[in-house]
Amino acid sequence: MTLPIVxxxxxxxxxxxxSIQKEDADWSTLIENMFETMENAEGVGLAAPxxxxxxxxxxxxxxxxxxxxxNPDYKGIRRAFIxxxxxxxxxxxxxxxxxxxxxPNIREDVSRMPVIKIKYLDENWEERTDTFxxxxxxxxxxxxxxxxxxxFTDHINPLKKRLLxxxxxxxxxxxxxxxxxxxxxxxxxxx
Numbered sequence: 001m002t003l004p005i006v007x008x009x010x011x012x013x014x015x016x017x018x019s020i021q022k023e024d025a026d027w028s029t030l031i032e033n034m035f036e037t038m039e040n041a042e043g044v045g046l047a048a049p050x051x052x053x054x055x056x057x058x059x060x061x062x063x064x065x066x067x068x069x070x071n072p073d074y075k076g077i078r079r080a081f082i083x084x085x086x087x088x089x090x091x092x093x094x095x096x097x098x099x100x101x102x103x104p105n106i107r108e109d110v111s112r113m114p115v116i117k118i119k120y121l122d123e124n125w126e127e128r129t130d131t132f133x134x135x136x137x138x139x140x141x142x143x144x145x146x147x148x149x150x151x152f153t154d155h156i157n158p159l160k161k162r163l164l165x166x167x168x169x170x171x172x173x174x175x176x177x178x179x180x181x182x183x184x185x186x187x188x189x190x191x
Contacts, residue, residue, distance in 0.1 A: 002181065003037045003051045008103045008151070009172025010185040012049050017056045017147040019083045022125050027057070031080045031123050034059045041180035043101045045139045047146030050102050052183065056083045058143035062136050077136050084120035084144055087129065089113035096138060098152045104178045106167055110155045112141050 006012055020027065030048075038046035038059060047058035063076035091114040099107040116137045119129045132140055142152060153161055153168070170176060174184035 001033045001036065002040045003033055004181040004183045005037065005041060005046075005050050005101050006052050007171050007174070007176075007182050007184045008153075008168050010052070010102075010183070012052055012054050013102060013146070013151060014149045015049065015054050016149045017047075017049055017054045020055045020057060027082070028123065030057070031059060034080075035061065035078075037180075038101070041101050041178075045143040046101065047143045049146050049149075056147045057081070058084070058147060060136075060139050060143060062139050065135060074134070077132070080123035081118070081140070081143070082121040082123070082125070084118055084147065086116065086118050086141075086144055088117040089115070089141070090117075091115045091133075096135075098138075098142060100142070100152050101180070103151065103153060103168070103171060104176050104182075106153075106164060106171075108152070108156045108160065108164075110142075110152050112138050112155075114138075116141060118144070 034046050034051065037051065038061065044062050044065065045058060045060045048055045057080065059080050061078040063078050066074055066076045093111040094114055095109040095111050097107050098110045114137060115131065115133045117129065117131045118140060122128055153164065172185050
């Protein structure tokens with residue numbers, strides 16, 4: 001089932017998410033719905049706060065970014081991250097243009113470390129500690145930020161963010177055109 005994506009300005013996006021327990025719910029259905037929602041919106045990652053749930057869960061699918069002709073060594077990942085905890089970020093920061101399904105039609109360069117080590121439970125509730133690099137690391141860092149209450153716009157310099165504020169305000173008011181279902185915080189407040 002495709003779920004609506006929460007737009008910029010909703011307080012759930014700025015809240016640090018809480019850990020979940022296996023026995024609390026049927027997480028497999030939620031994970032499946034999150035993958036479907038992400039794919040419907042043509043994203044490469046989606047965190048639970050983006051669907052209005054302040055829990056430590058996100059999904060990533062970078063397999064679609066594989067291009068054997070351009071980069072034969074790159075292997076994407078498709079996986080759920082439950083109760084993730086970042087252990088280490090290393091290397092020399094690199095800039096790359098990022099966007100976000102909760103902040104449609106805005107893209108900006110964000111500096112991130114190229115290598116991460118992260119501990120998490122996978123969709124089978126098996127504990128893992130893995131190291132990722134390049135685009136895989138970047139997508140995971142972006143989604144991890146969501147469960148920490150951080151948006152990619154929090155990483156850009158204050159002047160650029162001020163210049164974007166008018167566009168960000170329009171997004172929270174629902175004055176944006178997207179091909180997927182969204183929930184807008186200011187529209188809910190007016191009801």
